[in-house]
Amino acid sequence: MDIRPLRALVEVVRQGGFSQAAKVIYATQPTVSKAVKQLEDEVGMPLLDRNAQPPRLTEAGRIVYRRALTILAERDDLYAELDELRGLRRGVLRLGLPPLGSSALFAPLFADFRSRYPHIEISLVEHGSRRLEEMALAGDIELAASLQPVPEHFEWQPVAREPLLALLPADHPKARAESVSLRELRESPFILFETGFALNRILLDACQRAGFAPSIAARSGQTDFIVALVAAGLGVAFLPRIKANEELHAGVCRVPLRDARTDWEMVLVWRRGGYLSHAAQAWLALTREVYGASA
Numbered sequence: 001m002d003i004r005p006l007r008a009l010v011e012v013v014r015q016g017g018f019s020q021a022a023k024v025i026y027a028t029q030p031t032v033s034k035a036v037k038q039l040e041d042e043v044g045m046p047l048l049d050r051n052a053q054p055p056r057l058t059e060a061g062r063i064v065y066r067r068a069l070t071i072l073a074e075r076d077d078l079y080a081e082l083d084e085l086r087g088l089r090r091g092v093l094r095l096g097l098p099p100l101g102s103s104a105l106f107a108p109l110f111a112d113f114r115s116r117y118p119h120i121e122i123s124l125v126e127h128g129s130r131r132l133e134e135m136a137l138a139g140d141i142e143l144a145a146s147l148q149p150v151p152e153h154f155e156w157q158p159v160a161r162e163p164l165l166a167l168l169p170a171d172h173p174k175a176r177a178e179s180v181s182l183r184e185l186r187e188s189p190f191i192l193f194e195t196g197f198a199l200n201r202i203l204l205d206a207c208q209r210a211g212f213a214p215s216i217a218a219r220s221g222q223t224d225f226i227v228a229l230v231a232a233g234l235g236v237a238f239l240p241r242i243k244a245n246e247e248l249h250a251g252v253c254r255v256p257l258r259d260a261r262t263d264w265e266m267v268l269v270w271r272r273g274g275y276l277s278h279a280a281q282a283w284l285a286l287t288r289e290v291y292g293a294s295a
Helices: 003-015 018-024 029-043 059-086 100-105 107-116 128-137 198-209 224-233 278-291
Strands: 092-097 121-126 143-147 154-162 166-169 192-193 216-218 235-240 250-257 264-270
Touching: 003 018, 003 029, 003 059, 018 029, 018 192, 018 250, 029 059, 029 121, 059 128, 092 166, 100 107, 100 154, 100 235, 100 264, 107 121, 107 278, 128 143, 128 264, 143 154, 143 198, 143 278, 154 278, 166 224, 192 198, 192 224, 198 235, 224 235, 224 250, 264 278
Parallel strands: 092 121, 092 143, 192 216
Antiparallel strands: 143 264, 154 264, 166 235, 166 250
């Protein structure tokens, strides 16, 4: 099977259309369309619903797309390993970090890493943890920071473990409590992060175990805006202690959450069985050196 039609299919799905995919892979739109048609002829089934906008994967298309991601990632691993063997490049660290908690945990490491490995380029992307996991599986990045529990198709290394704090408006009945449970907050609307942030899963799973589904007042990807919404009385929010201690606000009280299995556990993940460059291995080693005792 020619690998180029697989790349064409993947980019059509990623970019949302044939024309957009053509720009990414430096080809013409007819060339991309022909490549996908070639792949469909080879497997004997349609892979895309072309009447949908953007084109949608068929059931067979989802199977081929998932396998194509693995094949393309393995190809990238092969070239990366051979390039390092030949010494054709000095090294690139392809790292994905989520907005929440990364400034406190990882920003101090960058200067240290740069001083130790001045010739390694750092290619950094920022997204929610769920999106970063998808990128790691696709081979777009080597390492991603995520939260426990880790899906089985990843290997992982612990970084830090922090309790969650509830952020409550100053006039909330539990604002002066020593600790609080999610069940005690069930009548308060929740302010969550945007879809794709792993912290949401921790909270919603814990609420389910407590026997209720929270009312969601708002979602945002900006921590300072979430804190401001709490101060305005819109609802309650939750942050790991390391981040909550940075977000001080006169109208917000921070109360430890006492529910079990709600700790925020940051880890670094990579594709199980995937090749890790020397740059990625060096970053993992530095992280173990700095956070090994607390992880």
